[in-house]
Amino acid sequence: MTEIATRLSAPARAGALTGLRVVEMGFAAAGPLVGKYLANFGAEVIRLESRLAADVFRTTYPPFKDDVVEPDRAGMFAFYNDGKRSATLNLKHPKGAALARALIGRADVFVESFTPGTVARLGVGAETLRADHPELIVLSSCNQGQTGPHAFHPGYGSQLSALAGFVHLLGEPDSTPVLLYGPYIDYVAVGYGAIAVLAALERRTRTGIGCTIDLSQYEAGLQFLTPSILEFAANGRIPGRAGNADAVAAPHGVYRCAGADRWVALSVWSEAEWRALCDLMDLSGPPTLSGRRAARAELDAAIGRWTATRERDDVVALLRRAGVRAAPVLSISELFSDPQLAHRGMWPAVTHPAIGAMHVMAPPFRLSATPSLQERPGPTVGADNDHVFGEILGLSLDERRTLERDGVFE
Amino acid sequence: MCGRILADLGADVVKVEPPGGEPDRLQPPFVGDIENSERSIPWLAANVNKRGITCDLTSKDGRAVFARLASSARIVVESFAPGRLRELGLEDALRDTIVVSITPYGQHGPLAGVPGSDLEVTAASGSLWLAGEEGRAPVRTAQPQSPYWSGMYGAMGALVALRSPVAQRVDVSAQAAMTTVHPPAPVWWDIAREEHGRTGPFLLGRSIVGSRFRNLWACADGFVSFAIQGGPIGRHTGRMLAQWMAERGAVPPVIAAIDWDRFDNTTLTQAQVDELEAAIAPFLRSLTKTEFFSEVVKRKMLGYPVGDASDSLADPQLRARDFWRTQVPANGLPPLRFPGGFALFDGERPALRRPAPRVGEHNAELYGEAGVDADELARLRATGTL
Numbered sequence: 041m042t043e044i045a046t047r048l049s050a051p052a053r054a055g056a057l058t059g060l061r062v063v064e065m066g067f068a069a070a071g072p073l074v075g076k077y078l079a080n081f082g083a084e085v086i087r088l089e090s091r092l093a094a095d096v097f098r099t100t101y102p103p104f105k106d107d108v109v110e111p112d113r114a115g116m117f118a119f120y121n122d123g124k125r126s127a128t129l130n131l132k133h134p135k136g137a138a139l140a141r142a143l144i145g146r147a148d149v150f151v152e153s154f155t156p157g158t159v160a161r162l163g164v165g166a167e168t169l170r171a172d173h174p175e176l177i178v179l180s181s182c183n184q185g186q187t188g189p190h191a192f193h194p195g196y197g198s199q200l201s202a203l204a205g206f207v208h209l210l211g212e213p214d215s216t217p218v219l220l221y222g223p224y225i226d227y228v229a230v231g232y233g234a235i236a237v238l239a240a241l242e243r244r245t246r247t248g249i250g251c252t253i254d255l256s257q258y259e260a261g262l263q264f265l266t267p268s269i270l271e272f273a274a275n276g277r278i279p280g281r282a283g284n285a286d287a288v289a290a291p292h293g294v295y296r297c298a299g300a301d302r303w304v305a306l307s308v309w310s311e312a313e314w315r316a317l318c319d320l321m322d323l324s325g326p327p328t329l330s331g332r333r334a335a336r337a338e339l340d341a342a343i344g345r346w347t348a349t350r351e352r353d354d355v356v357a358l359l360r361r362a363g364v365r366a367a368p369v370l371s372i373s374e375l376f377s378d379p380q381l382a383h384r385g386m387w388p389a390v391t392h393p394a395i396g397a398m399h400v401m402a403p404p405f406r407l408s409a410t411p412s413l414q415e416r417p418g419p420t421v422g423a424d425n426d427h428v429f430g431e432i433l434g435l436s437l438d439e440r441r442t443l444e445r446d447g448v449f450e
Numbered sequence: 451m452c453g454r455i456l457a458d459l460g461a462d463v464v465k466v467e468p469p470g471g472e473p474d475r476l477q478p479p480f481v482g483d484i485e486n487s488e489r490s491i492p493w494l495a496a497n498v499n500k501r502g503i504t505c506d507l508t509s510k511d512g513r514a515v516f517a518r519l520a521s522s523a524r525i526v527v528e529s530f531a532p533g534r535l536r537e538l539g540l541e542d543a544l545r546d547t548i549v550v551s552i553t554p555y556g557q558h559g560p561l562a563g564v565p566g567s568d569l570e571v572t573a574a575s576g577s578l579w580l581a582g583e584e585g586r587a588p589v590r591t592a593q594p595q596s597p598y599w600s601g602m603y604g605a606m607g608a609l610v611a612l613r614s615p616v617a618q619r620v621d622v623s624a625q626a627a628m629t630t631v632h633p634p635a636p637v638w639w640d641i642a643r644e645e646h647g648r649t650g651p652f653l654l655g656r657s658i659v660g661s662r663f664r665n666l667w668a669c670a671d672g673f674v675s676f677a678i679q680g681g682p683i684g685r686h687t688g689r690m691l692a693q694w695m696a697e698r699g700a701v702p703p704v705i706a707a708i709d710w711d712r713f714d715n716t717t718l719t720q721a722q723v724d725e726l727e728a729a730i731a732p733f734l735r736s737l738t739k740t741e742f743f744s745e746v747v748k749r750k751m752l753g754y755p756v757g758d759a760s761d762s763l764a765d766p767q768l769r770a771r772d773f774w775r776t777q778v779p780a781n782g783l784p785p786l787r788f789p790g791g792f793a794l795f796d797g798e799r800p801a802l803r804r805p806a807p808r809v810g811e812h813n814a815e816l817y818g819e820a821g822v823d824a825d826e827l828a829r830l831r832a833t834g835t836l
Contacts, residue, residue, distance in 0.1 A: 056610045056611060056613045057610065060613070069633070077606065081610050081613075100656065101634075102638075102656065103637065103641045103644070105641060107642075115641035115642070116634065119636075119640070187771060188767045188770040189747075189770055190747055190766070192750075193746075193747050193750065194752060195752065196752065198665065198675070199675040199676075199754045200754065202666070202674075202675035202754050202757065203755065203761075204762065205761070205762055206591065207666065207675065207756050208673075208756050208757065210592070211582075216650070216651055216668070216673065217651070217673060218581060218582055218589065218651055219652075220581060220591075221577075221580035221581065221634075222631075222633065222634045222635070227630060227631050227633070228598075232793060233793075234606050235455060235459075235602070235606050235609060238609035238612070238613070239609060241613065242609065251796055252796055252797075253795055254794040254797070255792070255793040255794075258768075259771070259789070259790070259792060259793070260792045262762060262768075262773075262789045263792050264595060265593060265789075266495040266788065267492045268758075269762060269763065269788075269789060270788070271479055271491055272758075272759035272760055272763065273759075274482065274491065274784070274786055275481070277479075278758045278760050279592060279593060279758075279759060280758065281592055284569065284589055284590050285592075286569070287477075288477070288478065289567065289569075292569060294573070294578065294587045294589075294590075295587070301585075303573075303587060303588060304573075305570050305572075305578065306569075307567050307569050307570065309567065360564060365566055366570060367566060367569075367571070369573045369578050369579050369588055370573065371645060372580070372635040372638070372639050373645050374576075375575075375576050375629060375636060375639075376636075376639065379561075380556070380560055380561040380625065381625070383558065384556055384558075384626055386629060387636075395641065398640055398641060399636075399640050401633065402626075403607070404599075404600075404603050404622060404623055404627040404629065405606065405620050405621060405622040405623075405627075406620070406621040407610065407614070407619070407620055407621075408620075408621070409616045409618035410616070410618065
């Protein structure tokens with residue numbers, strides 16, 4: 041009786057994607073973060089990796105726990121790959137490629153983010169896989185897409201963000217642009233990659249047919265710049281840097297507060313907001329938005345004089361109480377103590393076998409009935425070999441030992 | 451944007467606006483600089499591929515007719531202030547529908563309901579903190595980004611929710627969305643207690659002695675993204691740069707002296723980095739963006755020009771992949787180049803199927819599909835409900 045009762049109450053909380061199996065091969069952020077989001081909602085996501093060609097997030101990119109450079113102490117990998125399983129496989133070994141094909145054959149989705157042509161050379165290209173499993177969904181995500189004259193050009197996300205036009209729009213007018221922190225465009229491609237996979241799953245539910253998805257991180261990024269492109273196409277003007285000026289709101293800016301590197305952001309969109317700001321700061325200026333846009337420099341200086349002697353959080357509270365849109369410019373460390381992000385559970389606490397207590401990142405959308413499940417950080421190398429090769433592929437202990445000796449699990 | 455992405459994927463997305471159209475239709479800039487409800491560029495960008503109706507949700511008749519229409523929908527996307535759907539009495543009607551709610555800070559918590567625009571949510575996400583020159587005010591991307599991030603995550607959330615058997619709420623926070631766009635910085639804080647900040651055009655790279663490397667450089671007609679890097683591709687890039695400089699004249703001695711097979715950028719002091727960068731700067735300044743781009747591609751070097759909208763439209767790779775789509779964005783307007791679908795599905799790019807709707811363009815068609823007959827439609831029009 042007890043056993044039955046246990047079974048009835050046992051199922052772990054089910055996620056919206058529980059039952060979905062994803063196999064992924066890739067490196068850094070652009071491919072693997074797709075799998076992270078799927079894992080967060082209950083998909084079983086298996087990272088196939090090799091000690092012979094480890095992810096740069098395991099080997100090269102700091103921070104490492106206590107500065108000890110070891111694959112299992114890499115913060116970037118642990119953070120980006122939460123909720124996944126890891127299995128090691130040497131795909132250059134013929135038996136390794138065969139095992140990879142067998143595993144992917146038992147999966148719903150295969151995600152890869154290598155240079156075009158790499159997975160085909162390793163024997164796990166989309167054509168080969170889907171010939172045997174037409175219902176499989178394959179997402180290939182790379183810099184410039186699988187085809188075209190620049191398909192094989194190497195590139196990092198931070199530089200691709202420059203090519204696509206994001207950097208051109210960041211900084212003071214008539215001055216050198218500044219960088220977007222990190223490989224901005226990669227995360228745009230992650231979102232579109234996950235969307236593409238989920239849309240293909242929806243179609244498969246109706247048709248039974250899988251899909252081969254060719255995602256160019258460059259093309260995904262350009263979606264976020266559609267208005268700039270239309271502005272040039274329609275009016276012949278090339279949008280550029282504008283500091284913190286807005287096409288509508290005025291005032292609209294970031295102002296220094298008391299203390300070191302403390303700033304407040306505020307914007308005024310209506311006459312009521314303008315009057316409230318004037319009352320609070322004892323300002324005067326043109327009553328219309330267009331008049332205030334023209335008087336931007338003087339207004340910004342006057343607001344800056346008012347904020348410079350006041351505490352940032354006091355300024356934000358006063359502005360919000362007065363009905364003016366305002367927010368503190370939060371530093372990165374402050375994100376971990378921000379009450380609103382905390383309320384949403386933005387940083388689930390997890391324990392990593394080598395790193396210890398750490399946090400991972402929640403998806404920025406919350407589902408009311410099947411919330412994200414985030415209990416494990418990124419796996420250590422090969423942590424799930426027994427599960428993957430034993431339980432999923434059904435290899436006996438002896439078979440696995442032989443393969444291990446032959447270097448197939450390197 | 452959430453609806454736009456779902457529409458691009460083939461969903462039948464209906465834009466519901468108040469009678470007369472939504473205020474966002476007057477967001478500048480405008481096609482041909484003529485300010486009207488069919489020419490707003492940001493609005494057109496977000497609403498192609500949709501059908502459009504008008505409906506006064508503040509009236510009882512409006513809510514009733516909306517409920518009939520929504521009963522056939524699997525997903526409803528809304529961006530009212532938190533609690534507004536309940537106030538309108540629409541929650542019951544949407545009980546079996548996935549409701550995606552997109553707000554500045556989310557449906558619950560101390561800031562739920564606090565108004566915020568792109569600037570404020572970007573400030574509250576850490577993104578603004580990381581963008582700009584050291585010691586100077588943080589800067590925002592001139593084309594607002596948070597509506598795109600929030601819309602994209604809304605679409606992702608809707609599609610995750612579609613896999614679940616229960617209809618549920620998808621609560622998107624723009625602040626949280628913008629918190630996801632710079633993951634290395636939170637990891638540095640979480641694992642190493644190191645606070646990253648603004649560095650202008652420089653990156654710390656992987657220096658173990660704290661040196662920073664220039665990533666944006668002036669060229670003859672703009673800027674290029676380039677850096678002195680290590681690793682196999684970085685060393686190849688350096689070797690190719692020296693060869694390229696030699697072909698164009700002379701290699702500065704400090705560059706010529708480098709053994710690229712052993713080059714390691716992680717241990718260079720700032721003085722060494724500055725010396726190398728001073729030697730490279732005049733060379734990059736002599737090149738146009740186009741020259742730089744074609745040579746780095748030919749030589750398989752890391753680096754790209756800092757592109758703008760005109761460069762994107764001229765890009766040979768995008769042309770070869772047939773990326774651009776030409777569409778008349780609204781009746782009476784000239785055809786414009788739009789970015790094509792975001793990925794190829796079995797080799798096919800999702801189509802631009804229809805222009806953005808005029809105000810109430812599909813009222814008759816859609817209310818007809820929902821079973822509203824001609825007499826009732828006439829009555830709803832007469833009472834101002836549509």
